[in-house]
Amino acid sequence: MKTIKSKQEFEEVFSRGKRLNDSLLRIRVAPCDEGTPGRVAFVAAKRIGNAVFRNRCKRVLREAARMSSLPQDGYDVILFSTRRTHDSSPEQVSGSLRKLLGRGGA
Template structure:
């Protein structure tokens, strides 16, 4: 799974991307820089979720969900944001939420 690492890429996705919300996670998605890119994903957890242990757990849960759902989508860069309900949700619920967000974004399978 390719991840977004550069701050400039993260900001590009965040400013130009379309936003979709679900109680279990939020998603910002935009087209990749060039045609045919394999797609990348980033995981974020805001400080309001709690201390570093809770934020890291939330990001680990999101990473496992993305792997289980064959993310990222080719040709798109995606940022997944954790919510307060993310770390306690069942894996199948998170996968269903990610698929629902992808379908709403028009990049579903």
């Protein structure tokens, strides 16, 4: 799975991307150059909890991304966890993710 790592890559997605929200997660989707493989990033803000809480949220997001076949070619996606992500199953988050990606055109 190819990931977004640098600050510059994050800023690119933020400037070109579309923001979509759900109760289980928030995403930012940006189209990338044609023929470029898509990338994905997983974010859990410090304000949602301690390190153990945030790591569980990121594990749930990673599994949901695998279940949803992310990253998709032609799209960069940043997944942000919410407090409700921690108590949700990867299947629930994957359903929300598919719904948001459909609304975002990915």
